[in-house]
Each structure stands twice: as C-alpha cells, then as structure tokens.
Amino acid sequence: MAEMNPGQIQECEQKLPLPIGVSNYSLAASEYYYIDKTMMIKDFIDERPMVTLFTRPRRFGKTLNMDMLRTYFERSDKDTSVYFRDKKIWSCGQKYRDYQGRYPVIFLTFKDVKFDTWEETFAALRDIFAKEAQRHKELQSSEKCDGYSRKVYERLVNGSATEVELSSALLDLSAMLHSHYDVAPVIIIDEYDTPIQQGHSEDYYDKIIRFMRNLFSGGFKDNSHLSFGFLTGILRVAKESIFSGMNNLSINSVLDNKYSAYFGFTADEVREMAAYYGAADKYDEICQWYDGYLFGKTEIFNPWSVVSYFSNKCEPRPFWVSTGSNDVIGEVLAVADNEIYDRLTSLVNGETFTTFIDTDVIYPQIKSNPSTIYSFLLMTGYLKVLNTSLSFNGDFLCEVALPNREISLVYNKEILQRMENMIPQATAISIQEAAFSGDHKRLKSQLQMMLTQSVSFFDTVGENFYHGFMLGLCALMSGTFVTSNRESGDDRYDIQLKPIRKGLPGILIELKAGKNCSDEELKNMSEAALKQITDKKYDTEMKNAGIQTIYKYGVAFSGKNVEVAVE
Template sequence: MACRIISTGEMVAGAKRWYNIERSKERGILMQQTRLPLPVGTTDFKRICRENYYVDKTLLIKDLLDEKVSNILFTRPRRFGKTLNMDMLRTFFEKTDVDTSSYFKDKAIWQQGESYRQQQGQYPVIFLSLKDIKAQDWETAYELLKMIISSEYARHPELQAGNEISQQDKDFYEKIVNKNANKADYMLSLQILSRMLYQYYKKAPVIIIDEYDTPIQEGFVNNYYNEAIRFIRNFFSAALKDNPYITMSIMTGILRVAKESIFSGLNNIRVDSVLDDTFSAYFGFTEGEVKIITQYYNVTEKLAEIKSWYDGYRFGSTEIYNPWSVINYISSSCKAIPYWSQTSENTIIHEILKKYNEATYRNLHELLKENGQVSSVIKTNIIYPELKGPQTDILGFLLMTGYLKATEMILNEDGEHLCRLNIPNKEIRTIYRKEIISLLIAEVGDMTVTDLRDALLNKDSAVIKETLGRFMMQTISYYDGLRESYYHGLMLGLITIFEYTHFIRSNRESGTGRYDIQLIPKNAGMPGIIIEIKAGEAKDDDCALSKLAQVAFDQIEEKKYDTELRSLGVSVIHKYGIAFANKRVELKTN
C-alpha cells in the first residue's frame, strides 16, 4: 500500500497516538520523487491510504471503544477532518465482502492489541452524510434528504433477499428505495433500517451521521428552520433514543443545537466540543504532526510561517493547526494566504456581524487589537433563532465555528465555561477584516468605503465628514450615551479596506501615550495616518462636538503619537481628531 503514515513510536503533544513515518538516513529528508501528495479535497479514507500522505488518526477508534460510547456528537469547525474520520470509522467497523483490514495493518490502531483488531469488519454500518443538504427552500431540502436515505437503503440490498426480514419490512424497504414513502416513513426510516440490519446480521449496527446540522443551518439562513428542526428531531429521536438495535451512534457537526430544539428526546447523548479533552487531538493537526509533515516535504524552514498563519486553535488542552489550510499551504508551494475562507460563504458570520450594537463592536475592537482578547461565559449549545435576537451569544458561536480560540477556561459552579478568547492566527484575522469590509459594502455601498479611504489618504476633511455622517445615518440606531469603544470599533471596521496598503494598529504605545488607530504605510511615498476618537453626548451641539474633535487632535500632538511613524521614516503623516455623538460627527486635522 502506497500510503505514508505519521509515526515514530513516540507520544507527541500529549496525544494518545503513535507516529509512524519512514525516515531516510539523511535526517528524514526524502527525495522529491518519493513523496506522496497531500490529500487536497478528498475525504475518502481508502483512496487516501492508497494514493496520499495520511496523518494517522486511527486511535480515535481505540478511545471510542475504551470510553464505551453509546451516542456521541463531535462538534468541530468545518474542514477539520470530521468527514475523513467518519469514513475511517466506517471502513474500520463495517462488515463487507472485501477484506478491509489491509487499510489498518500499518496504522496505530493495529498495534494496540488483539481485542481492537477483533472489532475490525464486524458490524453492519449505516452511514449518512448530510453535508450536501443545501437548498433555498424546505421542499428541495426534503427531496435531498429522501435521496440520501434512499441511497443508504439501496446500499444494503441483502435485506431484500434475507429470510430473516419480514415481508412487511421488505415492502417498507422498497418504498424507501423507490422514494414512494411518506414523511412519517422517512422519519422512522433510520430506526427501521437499524432493526432490519440487526435481524439480518444478528449484530447491532453502528450508525454514523456526518455533518448532522447542515440542513438546520441552511434552514436558518433560508427561513425554513422550523420545518428542518421538526424533521431532523423526529428522525434522530426515533433511531437513537433507547434503540436496542444499535451498537453505537457517532455524529459530527459544527454546532451543538440546543437540546430543547433537537436533542430533547436524547438524554444519553455525549457531546464532545472544542472545549473538551478526551478526543481533542483527533480533529485537526497537532504541532507534532505538523513538524513531521514539514520534515517529509522538506519545508521545516516554513514552520514559523505555518504556525503564525494556521496554528493557534486550542481544542481542550491540545494545540491544533487547521488541517485544510496546512495541506493547501504545502500543496501550493508554501504560499501563505487564507485558504479556509475559500471553503464557504460564511453566511451566518455575516448575519451576526450585521448587528450594530455596542457590545458587538466593543468586542470586535478588542479582538482586532494586537494580542487583543475578551472574556465571556460560553454556552456550548446553540439555539439558531436566537442568533437573530438581541441577546445573541456571538462569542460562543464564533468560538465553536473556529473564528475564536479559548486560551483559558474555567468551569463555574453552574456548569458554564468562562473563557478568555482571542483570534487564533493571521488567517482568521484576515477573514474578519474581509468579512467586515464585505458587510460594510453590502450595508452602505462600495462608494462609502472607498470614498472614506480616498479622503483619509488625501486629507479631504469635507468628504471624510460627509462620508462618516452618511454611514452613521444608514447604520446606527439612535442610542443615548454610546461609548468611545463603540465608535472605535466602527472605525476599525471601516478602515479594514486599508489592509492591502497599510499595517493597521490599534491602542499601541507611541510617544507619551496610546493612540486609538494608526495606519503604517507598507510602501514608501504613502502617508501614515493617526486617528484619535472621542465620544460626546446626545445633548452636545455642533459647536461642543467640534471642540471635542479639537481635543482629540490636540491629544495627538501633545502626546507625540507620531513618534513611531517618524521612527519608521514616514515623512507625510495625516492626523485626525474625530468626535462622534450618536449619528453626528465632527473632525479636526493638521
């Protein structure tokens, strides 16, 4: 078998698995012609083992068996290896006419003893992937669900001929395969298939459901959430609640949908999230795995760049790299760009960032700072309709979906997680900025954003004031007493368009104080920009607001905020004191 597998017989990063890479005599550097390609875009376990480099995650099997799992849900961000792991589990457990043990004899699980080897190829398996249930309306989504269920039934033609199966069940089988069943039949179809497989094989099947929450997420975005929840809840509950005909069920998804929404009937389901330890090393690459990958491809000098761009996640207590991005980075001649952002439209993130309230922008303001972080109590379950409400748990959602990292975590007496959060790496920081730019353009138009950029570069005070005023009128609700941090967050959002020409800095020391925002030009000849922000009160008239803008400008001069720019050789520096009061704005410049 051609597959290359990580293993050196050592324990790495506390993960309970072995690394198994065949090193050459010259310190692990292999000749280019012997290197296998990384698996870009494929999640077929057997194919990867035959044709590609494989990072061995088979000790997931051992831990599942050791933990005596009945029903488990793994929640991880997209593109962190969930589907590949589920296909690996299917290949290991499923009883087939073809001997599949050859795919595991050179893997870590095979070295764990006879008791584990005896589990290979012993179970009927029901495998459903809901990752492609993406539709604009419920009718189309339901048709796609029917097709997936029908295809899984058709994968077990032995049930049609088996004497162990009653004629009534055979008739039901025919209805599902031919897509002639009614909605109630489909809701019960998973339960009935498990019973038929048990009757035929005299062994309870393993149920694997990949990306269970895709139809729910699509329903939320496209306004058929209630229909999707109703079907999925009945579909899962019938099959997984107190079902004597299954050995175990394993599900994956991005989020844990709140129990009252979908898992109300499943009291025995175990949820393993990004905050948990037991299975933390099996989704994504650990630091040890990335080091061995770079040795195999002879790019160890790129480790620091890989770390700054694609590391920074923390699942439980394990440091994790984004596997999709690492694979694409190495496969693309080590070009450091945000690969992860190219895998979806980030629709829900866009919905969340549309909430122009003070808490949202205060948190974004803190997170987008250099080494910025915030603290919050995190809920591990999500109620999708609340994402559109005023009390959205935005930080919890961003953590679970991979846009934030928990650096510290305390479990309080109420069973809630108090977490310190930050942006994991350069890739995600870039995504935030692009999402904010996209959002602002969608909300106020491309002209507003580009007008502001050009006016700041050209020191056109009239256009800056007019553009900011137009933006405030279009987007800001009328609240009394909005704080400075709110307007600071708004400005950070608006100036993200500068990321291609300037380094954006916020709340950094320069001179004898800390400026609000500084833009350092990447190319000689472009101006540097310093912005100091003040928040007035609703009662302030234009004269009072103008005086406050002057105070902001004077602060730039008095505290010598231009010291850092001048030390970098920037000769042209535009300085702006800006004062906001609800929807009004005044500014002073040099």
C-alpha cells in the first residue's frame, strides 16, 4: 500500500467543529476550535479592580469570556483546572494558578430578559435568581448562616421574593456565601443592560432602572462580602446613577486600550484560524467583510461573522444582521433630521466625518437628542473609529466610518430599509420588476410617483439624498447583495445589485443630480450617467463572477423629477 504524504495526512485529519453559538467555556475549550483568551485573566489579576464593566457590541464574545472567568475562579467539586492547563494563563506561573478554583461565584446572565411588561420582566429576573440560588443549595442547610438568612434564601429559591427582597438578592447571597466558605464570592452579571433596553422600548424604563440601581448598590457598592465583580453590556448606563458612588468601578469601552484584544478576533487569530480550516487564501476576503473594528488601538474582526463564514464554506454573508434587535436605531431614524440622514447616507458612500461620542449615552437621549445616534452606532458595532481625541468637556471627538462590507449591507437592510414605512409594498414590487426586466419607462414612472408622493421639496437637496433614497429602495429588493461606492473596473460605481442565485440579472445604477434642470438637461444627465458605467467598466466585478445579463441604469434627479436611461 502506498504511503500518504504529509499533506494527504493533514487533509484526512478531523478538524475541530466551529463554536457557533457556544458560550460554555469548558465545552468550547475542550471540544471546539477555541481562540485562547485566557490572558485576560492574567491582566485582571495584575490590576485587580474591585468591579469591572466591559461594554462591547452583541456577539463579540462577552458571554463566553464571562463563563471563562466563572470557570477559572469558581470553587467546584470537579477539577476545572483541566480546562486551563493547555492554555496561556497556566504558563504564567503559580501566582496566577493560585486563583483557580478559589472562590464561590454568583453568575447571572440577563441576555434573554426581553419582555413587553415590567411584570413579565420581574418574573423572569426572579426566576434567574431562583436558579442561581438553587445552584448554591449548600446554603439551604448551612450551619454558618443564621436562620433569617436561610429564610431569605428559601424565598429566593422558591421564587416568592418580593421586588424589595429581590433588589437585595446580590447582597444577601454574597453574605451567605461569604459566611459558608469564609471567602467572599465573585459576582458576574452578563448583558446587564438587555432588560434596560427592553424597558426603554416597552415603556417601563423607570421601573427597571430603579430596580437595577438598588440591585447593584447592594451587590457592588461597599459590599464587604465581595471579592470582585464583573459586568458586561452594550452601553454604560451611568447617567441614570445605576453605578452611583461606585468609585471602585473600572470601565472598559470600545475606546479603551485595556482588554482590547479579548473581545472579538485579532488579525493574527483570524490568519491562524483560516490556515487551520484550509482557507488561508481567503484572508483578504475575510478582511473586506468582517474586519475594520478598532477597540482601543487593536484591530478586531467580528467573531460571530468569521466563525459563520467558515461554517458557510467560506461564502460571505451578512451573518451579524440576524443576531439581535435594531429597534433603537429605528427609533433614532424616526426622529432624525435631514442633517443626520445626510450623514448616515454619506457613510454608505464610503465617506467619514468627525463627531462627538458620549460613552455614557443612555436610551432616553434618543428622543431628546437624536444626534446621539453616532454614539449608539459606535457602541453597538455599526461604526468604527478612525481617530480619537478628547474634547474640552471630556467627551471623545472621533472620526467615524463604516467598518466593513458586512456592516454596509446591514446598514442597507436594517437602517435604510426603514424607508419601507413610506414605500407601499406594491410599489416596491413594481420597482423591482421594472429594474430586473430592463423596463426603464416603468422604473421612471414608479420613481416619479415615489418622489411626488413621499418626498418634500426641502429634502431634495443633493445627490447624497438621492443616493440614500435609491439605496433604500434597493434594500427592499430580494435576491440580491446591495453594495455601494465600491471599486470595479476603473472607478467606484454608485450602486450594484449582485444576484444571489444563478440565472438572475445583475444591476448597476449610476446617479446624477442637479437643480432646476429642464427635461432635456435631465435626459442628458441620465445618458451621461449610463455612459459612465460603460466607460469606467463598472461591470467588471459581475462579469468576472460569471453573471451573463447585466442591466445598466443611468438615473438623473432634479427636485421631484427623474429620468432613467438603460442599456
């Protein structure tokens, strides 16, 4: 029998499965492809802040990292050191190993607390505390805890605690654990602000804020029964005094350098992962789609999307779009003025701008100050920072842009698609049918109707508006990838609709805009736009992809008038 060469042997080796949706550290570290983030433990031990808050966008590894901390610090009947012996933290020395398995831990995650009413939310929180209390069933009969404490524990574990009792549950549980083990516990709360965002959306914000303020005051502020604590969330809801008086709080946002490499994947980690799965040649494509975030000074890739990309046989998609709600963004857009809308549209065109970023932004500011949209977009992962400086009032002055191609597509789908409220479904379908059949007369007629019925004169001020208007329409079209202002051929096209399935046509749209144009001038502008598509070879990318039929549209606007040329 012929021997296999090393390459064939490697090809036959079973690759570790991808950790899609795996937030259990011991499982991820032992049975899946795991990118080692355990040096985060060393950095924490070296600094030892009393309470640490990490704010990052959704799906950037917050829950997995918190479970890693729980697994490392928590006392257990099992030998949990086995999950760290082959990790970087174990080679750091005995000083750091001495922390392993040393503390009782209170671990709570609020990531699924998304209910319509305060009553349902309170019931969910009470259930979460009941399950965590049950996990510490040794307290039920502990002789080191007095009778009153055991009664409090009983009410927690059977789910009968009142709102007042539940708001002191962190303090009560930590005191009992401290008494039982003679070691103060570690408290970990993952996605603490999920119920706060839901409270804002469903109009019980004041009630959830009051509860959280009391809960955190007892658990973290001057709690003598606390060794140290960790919290994660998307926003730091500091202005509501949730963390009032907590001078022991260390905050790490997307703008801070500390811990910047531990949430998301670094460039080296992605290269190594691509090589492991035999896709080293796909690194540039991964960069275009999922790179571009800057946490502190560290370049970061979206981890959810990178893992999903490999799972999808290296076919790029906007995987991140379906992982959470964008209701807050929709609310901001509902009250956005023309300047904000124009700026948001410019981002899709590849432009940047400089704006104030408030890392303490809170949900009620959306209506009272719509300009906070930029802070929300940055904190939630829809913007990246290019340059940062401090302003005179302590806020950050940041140059911002869209991070990558995925976010550009997400932007089209989740932000510009909000135009669906002003576009009747029948009209959207008619526009799509006209565009995909090359019927420029019907396309012109439908666009003309849209402009006449839905757009006020003061909105029609320049090409940026029309670009956003057309992107919004294109975002409603199914079966295509919508991209904007990307290089193809000798220049950058305005809008490209690349078909997802074979057999569908591709579409290129070049836009022109003028003021007070005559019908003849408008026609000439549309023909010039069409000629530009051909002259600049904007169809190069789709031709290289093997797309046989490509419709090219030159579209010219002036006020509420439109002209369309087609080839």
